[in-house]
Amino acid sequence: MPVTSFRLFLLVIFVFGSILASAQTGSSNLKMADSLFAENKFTESFVIYEGLLETRKQSSPQMLLKMAFIKEGLKDYSKALYYLNLYYLQTTDKRVLKKMEELARNHDLTGYEYSDWEFFMMLYRKYNSYITYFLSALALLLFGIIFKQKRRHSSKPVATGILLTFVLAIFFFHINFSDKYNKGIIVQADAYLMDAPSSGADLVNIVDKGHRVKVLDKKDVWVEIEWQGDKAFIRENNIATLH
Structure with a gap:
């Protein structure tokens, strides 16, 4: 060897x-x-x-x-x-x-x-991997059908091509967006919510721990959330994101 x-x-x-x-x-x-x-x-x-x-x-x-x-x-x-x-x-x-x-x-x-x-x-998130395997197999199958039709010159694979494009579009969306769970739970008491990602920003509210909120984005040590229909920012050590 x-x-x-x-x-x-x-x-x-x-x-x-x-x-x-x-x-x-x-x-x-x-x-x-x-x-x-x-x-x-x-x-x-x-x-x-x-x-x-x-x-x-x-x-x-x-x-x-x-x-x-x-x-x-x-x-x-x-x-x-x-x-x-x-x-x-x-x-x-x-x-x-x-x-x-x-x-x-x-x-x-x-x-x-x-x-x-x-x-x-x-449920969709739970079976994410199975859906990925299914869409991958379906796309490969359609590729094979198109290749076979082109080799035989029997007909133009227009319908199969349209179906393949549709499957690939679903696959792209599935891979990029399906596994995201944009929620978090506030885990520190008297957490400050600010109207901008800065300690010098205006105070929106002071909230107790336990509230579950929608997570919109993350900027440095700040997490952008939705609070009572409006945007607010909370320090990342005050919130536990769910994933």
Whole structure:
């Protein structure tokens, strides 16, 4: 085996081994956290859960529900709502909507009204990858049909070409816009909303934590949101975006 190929082989083995070790560590940590949770050691278990979510980007619906349970028990309703919302994004389980609406109603929080359209969009987001595979396969199939028709010179593939153009347009929109979820939850009490992305801008409002808002854009350390029908800006450390 040439030296270059051998080095490449070693690199592949190293990367694969690192990924496998990381996955095993994450699984071991999750089991440890679940064990602590079962023993009612909620604070200790939450630290591990939070590390898995924020550092390793690992989460399961069950883990998110446990995190929400712990935060609700600690009266941190904004974080409880945050984890419930993440759970909903993973599962589109309508039952959790009632829980979020109940928490929001009990604490005078806004932004948790749901519609059938939003539920449909959540389903669409959940099956995003399957739709991507389907559109890719359909586009390749149409390419094949057009190529075959051109080789046979039997007919001009006008109808197939129009259909392919339509599929590609849908595919472009799907790839660029379908996976965006532009919501966030305010997680700091007495958060300042400004009318511009600056500490010297005019104050719009001072709001409590827990409100869910529509996220419009991000500018440096400021997040542009929609608040009561108007635009406002909030510091990024005061809001947890949902994705």
